[in-house]
Amino acid sequence: MYKMNGKLADDQSEPKGPVTDRRPIVTCCGELEVFSAIEDNLTQALPKDACEWKRSLGRPIRNVHIGATFVPFSSLALPKPGQWDLIRKPVFHIYWTDCTDVDLYKNNVREDIETWIKELNSRDISDWLIVVVENYDGKRTKQLIPRTTVLDKIRVDFALKQGDRCISVINPGKSENKTADSWRGLVSRIRHLLLVAYARALSRLEDHVRQQREKRNELGWDFMKYFVLQEELAQVLEMLGLNDEALVQYDELDALFSQFVVNFTSCDNLKWLYQFQKPLERWHGLKLAPTLLPSNPSILELRAYLFSKQAQMLLLTNRIWEMASRCLPFLHTCVKELNILEITAPPGAVWCWLFLGSMEVLQICDKFNQADQVEEYSKHTASLWEYASQKIRSLGELCALMPNAIPSSEQLHIVVGLSAGMGDSPGPLNHPSPTDKLKEALCSQDAFTKTYLELAELAMGTYKHVGRLRMARLVGQELASFYLLLSETQKAAAFLGDALRTFENDGWQDLAAQIQISLAECHKKAKDTVKYVKACAYVCAAAEVDTLIRWGYFDEMNKFLLKLEKPLDVPFNDIIKINSVHITSDLVVMQGAKIEVEFIIESNFPKEVVCTFVGVSLENEDDKKNNEKHQTGKMLTKKDLKWQDPFLQRLKIKKTLDYKQNKQLDTSGIASKFTLQRKDSSSPNTQANLDLCLEVENLPTSLTPGVNVLKLSKTATVIGKYCIGVAALYINKLHLVSQQLIPRLTIEVREESPSIRLYKRAGPLLLGIEQVMNLILTIGSYLIEPKSKIKLTASSGLTFQVEANEALANSIEIEVGEKPTFSSTKVSLRVFADLHSKDHQVTIQVPWTTKPILVPLTFSPPMSTTWRLFTISHRKFVQVNVVGQCENSLIVESPQLKIKDIPVHSNNCDSSLIIYNGSSNSFIWELTEVGLTNCVKVEFSIQYKLNQGDDYKTYQFFFDITELKTLYILDAVVEPAKGSEFCRVGIVCNLHLSISYVGPTEDTDLDTRSIMYEVLAEQSVWAVCGRTAGVVCFTGEEGSVQQVILDVMPLTSGFLPLPLVRISKYIPAETSLPDKPSKGDTHPRLEPFSSGQVYNRSKGKQLHIIAGTSDNNPQ
């Protein structure tokens, strides 16, 4: 490749490091002194500006920068027609001349050009240019005649149709500002023509590459040869500044090679791959700086070279992240290919190479530390850090560099071998290269530890930074195992704890269990008995772990449990699972009764455990926060206890409408009160208050693996509302405590206070008879002091007694006595109320409350009495009616009626009578001498007793009789109308009404002088024709009679009672008496007479009415 440069004596031929110069070669002919004066300027000016590059096959137009290498013209170096590697040959040819004299041109130069053109034409070369360099001397302005300059002549002679092949330029060496335009013209012309020529050569190369690739399955095809070819294409593109397209070429090579290796075992014609099947001798790093591919490379060298080229292209296109992202797959591919090609290497050599590879990429990434770049590549570098840390750890294990390892001489030899194979690539001062670092790390355990920890921490940190927490945790787990080897248990435990939390959050129980095992070992190593027991408990309860391991940890747990000094609280977590909680007693429990709860739990211990205590705490509900969920009912199931995702809960949405002041709708919306509750990841408060708790009674009790039913109970002592708090199981000093059982199950403990009641027995309470009542004392949920007393006080007239033989008293005291709770005692209370008052009250004072209990009692007399006054003209009779009220029959005797000043005559028999409950008996007396008194006081008395043997008691009844005297006698007669003999149905008859005043003459009561009569005939029997009522007045003389005749008509036949006539006092409307205040009586009033004042003589009279004569022909 660059031997071309060497062959051509060129000022640019000195190699610029290992980079191959792919600038197109341009030959110069003619007056080279002219050219050499402007060569430097031209070389610099050409690639300065971009030039549009149009390509075939529909590829996009790109702006490229093209440079050139100038060589003197030599016909030997010219390419032959059909040659594919034109790209390595001169592609463009320039003839320089500074001849300005036409004659001179004609004589010398013309011939020279002719030869030159001929040479080119003979090889089918059309990419040439003739440059005439002129010196600026002002002559140009004089040359007014066209086609007289040398340039014109040349154009006519050589490029009649290709005017752009000839150009003149004013010597730029002289007056810069005036020649600038012509110089720019020259440069852009050369640039354009050169690109056209170069592009043609390039497409030839592309075709060739394509052809070669087509032949890849032919025998004898060699990848390395092809590689060089396509790389040339890539280099050309790179030279043109098309780094992305160059990358495509390298990627194609990469893919092609990968495909070959993949097919290695299945294809026969890949013999060229055998050259790579040699044992590895060198495992230098990637050498990401521009390098040359060593001759006869190993597969790793080839791969490294290819990757470093790709990396360069990516860096040039500012795609650092992509370089980082490609690294790991690249390293993986290399490992895979080594395996496929069965390439042997000393142990650890490949690891060294992989480590160096990843570290080199990481080091490059480190150089680009802009925030956005770091952000972009961190995702990829994180896994690279991890990979590097894994590789160095593998190396550490191989070379006995792990903590506490003692290297054998063989291992020391390995280290020496590995270091040698890495080669040397020292970094700048204070910036050791990856190779330096690895060598140092392999030298001592300390350096190794430091390097490993640094890398692993970086990996973890980067993972955390990019949000890959799970990956970070896995690195942390690795770190923990390393720290454990270093006996730094605290650090190890911290990493393991983090990992455990992450795994548990995600619900990966298998992995969490593994971490628990590691944690157990960590704590054991740290001699932390408390934590060790805890971890053992978790491990042995983890169903994911092998049973034998679980048994082992179970035994360990029991062994170390004995060494514990204080009780150890451990949350239930997965060790014990609560399947259900069921309150088997009532939700409201009386004080003194038992609260019973049935717990169904699942023990995950691999063997039976003996519990020294099993309890469930009861917590006073008042202490609780209000926002806790409560469970209605008696049962909590597994489903209830499950943590519920608030995101999956139904939202309660309310509409909200806001109004403006003028009541118009302002805004409307919906609102939902939704408080996010995090799953409580912190360890639950295990400090449960177990002062008040339900317990299992038969302790110790054993828990078998699997489902256990535990019955817990407690006698309720203190009243209040309780909720079930936490469950606790004690296994010696291992105290397993559950989380708060939410939703809450609540139990209420109530007390029942004692009560006392006074009941009457069936039947009414009677006055004057000793009866028995029931006094019932009920003791509630608590005991009453036996010596305390109940005091009963009665209102006056009421006496009682409980003792059979004691006298009745107004107030008594009863001792409560030894009474169990919830017992009820009946005490018979003899009660006697005298006849004077019916309503009594008993005040009961009880020892348990200061408030007295008032019991109103209503007694009724043993019999009830009614009376009536009967009048026959002037004679008066009093009837007393007695009705038995007593449950039992009463025996009565000697009824008496006493009226002061009036003798009475009894018409009753003297023998005793039995009055049954509800039956009535009447006694009647005539008042023999009424006298002048109009108003009398009457006393009725009768002797009675309940039982035959009892003494008679006297029943008295007092009443007043007023208006005793008869004032009017009323008589009514119905007679047939004149001319008729009988009263007939339907015929009007006369009702003769006579009212006689029989009262005393001196009686001047005006009210009784005017009376009104009314005929109150039964409407179906009598029809009153005309007047039915009227007013009559009396003078007040005794014996004065008023007669009234009214027309009545019988409506039916038979013996009919006469129409009833009633008289009343008539009080006229206007009372003109001045001494009486006017009550505003504008209407007349009626006042009835009392029964003694009027005697109706016609009462009970009947009249025979004959059926109508003219029934068949009614008038």
Next chain:
Amino acid sequence: MAVCAAIVGKENSPKFFCCVNPDEELNFQYKVLSSLDIIEEKLNPTNKPGTEIKELYLGMLYSLETCKIYGYVTNTKIKFIIVVDSSNLQLRDNEIRSMFSKIHSEYADMVSNPFYTPGEPITSKLFASSIKNIITGTV
């Protein structure tokens, strides 16, 4: 063909795990767990604003020296993960895709089973054998 398949629930807890070689299960669990980080990254809409994920197949999540891990997410955020041995070069992307869609349809049938409580780990033996058949390519 594949060496391991896993079904991971919406909350990232494993619902089903199937390995061709059961001894390797724990090892693969670590790998599947860490692949969840990348699934989360891919599902995070803030990464690519405006692009809604309609494609359920997530492609290769990441590769290790020994294996490659592919992901697939249902619309209900159930993740299917397949682990392929990296020495297996025959397996094409299309085959992985078809494996996933087979698993998806098996899973849909599984969830339709009235005796299965959605969200619980899948314990059906029939399901396990169908998935095993899918990943070993015997269907």
